[in-house]
Amino acid sequence: DVKVTQSSRYLVKRTGEKVFLECVQDMDHENMFWYRQDPGLGLRLIYFSYDVKMKEKGDIPEGYSVSREKKERFSLILESASTNQTSMYLCASSTRREKLFFGSGTQLSVL
Amino acid sequence: DQQVKQNSPSLSVQEGRISILNCDYTNSMFDYFLWYKKYPAEGPTFLISISSIKDKNEDGRFTVFLNKSAKHLSLHIVPSQPGDSAVYFCAAMDTGTASKLTFGTGTRL
Numbered sequence: 001d002v003k004v005t006q007s008s009r010y011l012v013k014r015t016g017e018k019v020f021l022e023c024v025q026d027m028d029h030e031n032m033f034w035y036r037q038d039p040g041l042g043l044r045l046i047y048f049s050y051d052v053k054m055k056e057k058g059d060i061p062e063g064y065s066v067s068r069e070k071k072e073r074f075s076l077i078l079e080s081a082s083t084n085q086t087s088m089y090l091c092a093s094s095t096r097r098e099k100l101f102f103g104s105g106t107q108l109s110v111l
Numbered sequence: 112d113q114q115v116k117q118n119s120p121s122l123s124v125q126e127g128r129i130s131i132l133n134c135d136y137t138n139s140m141f142d143y144f145l146w147y148k149k150y151p152a153e154g155p156t157f158l159i160s161i162s163s164i165k166d167k168n169e170d171g172r173f174t175v176f177l178n179k180s181a182k183h184l185s186l187h188i189v190p191s192q193p194g195d196s197a198v199y200f201c202a203a204m205d206t207g208t209a210s211k212l213t214f215g216t217g218t219r220l
Contacts, residue, residue: 042216090154102154
């Protein structure tokens, strides 16, 4: 089975802090994605990557950056956390762009 | 601009009956559609998909119907079971320009 592991289930951070969300997949997938899930808004794509050191902006990249130094690892970085970034963050990977395998999510609260 | 919409935030169905979840899209370039299912405290899992060259795809109790002229798709679950209680997301993509899935807002069944 494909396993996508997100480093933290819950995180509480303060406004202005730099936040790192880590994601690791064990199936040698080329593609990795970061989404956030908010009530009434569904899943919205933040950033994605089709290869090591490659990244592309999704629909809501503002306030975020990403890093993909190794194929199995995709990190989401909040440079200066704000309260409107309180959300459920979901990492996903795939070999085919349409069929994604998701991690369990990280619930981030920014106070 | 919400390109994929699920207008029913929630749906309640009796065990054994049919559940019908609906999804509308606005981008006529979308040509591949998927449904994902999400339980609390878990990530979404792939359920079923359909290409725009088809109007129906079936997998066990789950059937997805696509009406391209109406830009509408629906997921039918027959018969519904208690374990089907979850949030269902539809998603769409334009395989020509590729890149990414656009998700709907979800329906809690």
